[in-house]
Amino acid sequence: MNAPNLTQRAPRSPRVRLGGYTILPRMLDKARATLAGTNGEYVYDTPNDGHFFRFTGIQPEALLEQVKRGAGDWEVLAWVREKAPLQRTPLEINQWSDWTETVSFNDVEMREWFTEQIKRLNPAREDLRGTFDYLDLDDFVSFGGVA
Structure with a gap:
């Protein structure tokens, strides 16, 4: 298994897509590094990974088991397409992925947490939405960037 070292670099952006799915490539980086x-x-x-699990019906432990077997990104995608209890069309996947890019923090507690994080990173930033x-x-x- 080729695991990234997430103490030295970040996982892929949640915006990166695999088979049309956002979140999945980032989640695979985290799974491999965790193992x-x-x-x-x-x-x-x-909770962000949970969007993918709820949309596909895949269980987190089952996906982790595929990663543990050494499956590459393409192999994991093929497995998801074959085993997902909730089979989705390419249009549904695209619409869901577009939606995930707009998800924001909905409850008061999470909005307060988000606001505190923005203050920590750069309180002048007004372009951060979700x-x-x-x-x-x-x-x-x-990893050293300036917000």
């Missing part, structure tokens, strides 16, 4: 013990502060099976914006910026800053 290798190189995940650092990154966690597999977060989960993916936050993750991309946090990854960038975590």
